[in-house]
Amino acid sequence: MHRFTNKKMKLLRSRYGFRYFKLLIWLVISFIFYIQFINRHQPNTNSLRTNLIPHSHSNAVSNMISESDTVSFLRRNHGSFNDMKIYIYNLPSRYNLDWLTNERCSNHLFASEVAIHKALMNSDIRTFDPLQADFFFVPVYVSCNFSTNGFPAIGHARSLLKSAVELISSELPYWNRSNGSDHVFVASHDHGACFHAMEDKAVANGIPEFMKNSIILQTFAVKHRHRCQDVEHVVIPPYVSPEKVRSTPVNGNRDIFVFFRGKMEVHPKNVSGRFYSRRVRTEILKKFGKNKRFYLKRHRFDGYYSEIARSVFCLCPRGWAPWSPRVVEAAALGCVPVIVADEIRLPLEAAVPWAEISVTVAEKDVGKLAGILDDVAATNLTWIQRRLWDPKVRHALLFNNDVEDGDATWHVLVALSDRLDRSYRRWRAVNK
Ligand SMILES: *[C@@H]1O[C@H](CO)[C@@H](O)[C@H](O)[C@H]1NC(C)=O
Ligand SMILES: *[C@@H]1O[C@H](CO)[C@@H](O)[C@H](O)[C@H]1NC(C)=O
Ligand SMILES: *[C@@H]1O[C@H](CO)[C@@H](O)[C@H](O)[C@H]1NC(C)=O
Ligand SMILES: *[C@@H]1O[C@H](CO)[C@@H](O)[C@H](O)[C@H]1NC(C)=O
Ligand SMILES: *[C@@H]1O[C@H](CO)[C@@H](O)[C@H](O)[C@H]1NC(C)=O
Secondary structure, three states: HHHHHHHHHHHHHHHOOHHHHHHHHHHHHHHHHHHHHHOOOOOOHEEEEEEEEOOOOOHHOOOOOOOHHHHHHHHHHHHHHHOEEEOOOOOOHHHHHHHHHHHHHHHHOHHHHHHHHHHHHOOOOOOOOOOOEEEOOOOOOOOOOEEEOOOOOOOHHHHHHHHHHHHHHOOHOOOOOOOOOOEEEEEOOOOOOOOOOOOOOOOOOOOHHHOOOOEEEEEOOEOOOOHHHHOOEOOOOOOOOOOHHHHOOOOOOOOOEEEEEEOOOOOOOEEEOOOHHHHHHHHHHHOOOOOOOEEEOOOOOOOOHHHHHOEEHHHHHHHOOOOOOHHHHHHHOEEEEEEEEEEOOOOOOOOOOHHHHOOOOHHHHHHHHHHHHHHHHHHHHHHHOOOOOOOOHHHOOOOOOOOOOOOHHHHHHHHHOOOHHHHHHHHHOOOO
């Protein structure tokens, strides 16, 4: 109880301190720039919690974008998204920041839960006054409990989220007044908020009852009705490090025709009736393992990104789940994604013209890959590449530390601003 009271004090302090900080901000702003510049390359475990000051403009604008982009970005950031405001709960660090002591937490394929939190913390759409908020972001990192085999153990996801929701709903009035429907979560692993890698188990578990009214930002999505997306959701790209992508030279010399590196089992195990990747990857290995134009590798390699940058086509076959970070890695490095995952729905469909920049091959046709890709190479490859190499594509798929006009977090904000009918604050304003 005692801890909860302290917690409440802290949550409220940020609200009543806001006006005071507003006056101070312009005086301390250059100091903040300086500190943030210094801290940029080291994990700053305090910054999320103590940074009560809305983020500076110039810091939010990366030097990657030009002057005129900067102007439009600033205008957007203040005037667009329909003046949407998001409040970020200041949860105890055991829900989020403590996990960052493991450096992998902010860098692996499920790390959009960290990246989106960071970007929102630094964004101008953030409000410190919950009464001004349209949405409430609940920052819980559930994918960073790495087991000994290196894969995230998400067995604790439900209980960790449940306890976070119990905390915010008992301490503050905002959850109860809308029953969570203006609250936003990230669920970035295999089957979204079902929290299990195996589809049948995920479906059996379903989405936790307490999250069913909320908005889920998730990487998992399929075209048919599915229990793990039966909730208001936004399909987000899997996390791929923007620094790693930008530091990979792309010189246009693509000497590999078809590339894949990753798990390909020769004899996939029958795991209660299911086979990894529905045996698609096994088929690829069997059919094309000896084909010289197929560069297929099964082990981890540090130069993985340079291989993608050297390739014309990059295979993105399903794993346990249909999606994989390969789609983003390939697109960001200019290699045409070849998607072999029936029924998949790709991220940010409204922003990224997937049908024009990728090749889709049905799982049953995976044995015909060579012919299909030869066909594409002979007919429309140049056209596909021209669309793919539009810098907007890469930009839309990457999460930056600070929201940039057109990047992944920015598109998430666009998607949220399309759901402002869920804003309790606006609903109250109309129904006074
Ligand atoms: C991390 O995962 C392990 C194995 O699933 C589990 O026993 C442990 O309780 C988890 N740790 C936390 C802090 O939830
Ligand atoms: C919200 O509702 C729950 C369950 O009904 C209750 O236990 C809790 O005290 C409520 N929270 C607030 C802040 O009133
Ligand atoms: C809140 O939503 C949950 C999930 O849909 C539901 O089980 C519960 O009955 C709702 N509570 C209220 C008070 O509407
Ligand atoms: C896989 O195992 C299940 C039992 O778990 C069995 O019913 C099924 O026939 C097996 N499938 C194949 C293709 O071996
Ligand atoms: C490219 O051509 C293939 C057939 O050769 C076709 O299936 C595909 O839709 C075309 N892609 C685009 C983007 O036009």
